[in-house]
Amino acid sequence: MPERYGKRLGRGPGLARAHERGDLVKVRCMHCNITRHYLPAELRQLAGDATCDEIRARMRCERCRLKEYLDVDFVLPTAAERVRIRLRRLVEVRMVRKIVWRDE
Numbered sequence: 001m002p003e004r005y006g007k008r009l010g011r012g013p014g015l016a017r018a019h020e021r022g023d024l025v026k027v028r029c030m031h032c033n034i035t036r037h038y039l040p041a042e043l044r045q046l047a048g049d050a051t052c053d054e055i056r057a058r059m060r061c062e063r064c065r066l067k068e069y070l071d072v073d074f075v076l077p078t079a080a081e082r083v084r085i086r087l088r089r090l091v092e093v094r095m096v097r098k099i100v101w102r103d104e
């Protein structure tokens with residue numbers, strides 16, 4: 001089993017510490033039963049030095065779009081586990097132009 005520590009320490013360490021340790025960020029949607037693994041350094045570009053709780057609050061499942069069923073952990077897989085894990089990599093960040101109107 002991968003080592004889990006994100007939840008035990010209450011607020012817990014942030015993505016910077018997870019990156020230093022060589023952890024992966026494991027995000028599981030219990031509704032869809034999908035698990036995705038991310039690199040802490042890539043999530044940090046989007047969320048800063050966020051903890052597991054803060055990541056959970058900001059993410060949505062890409063399939064069901066729900067937040068309520070997400071479980072976020074920092075995990076340190078063994079070398080054998082790491083080989084089998086498929087990483088979800090950051091390709092780009094698109095800035096979307098949003099138009100806001102007001103009636104006067």
Ligand SMILES: [Zn+2]
Binds near residue numbers: 066069
């Ligand atoms: Zn889902």
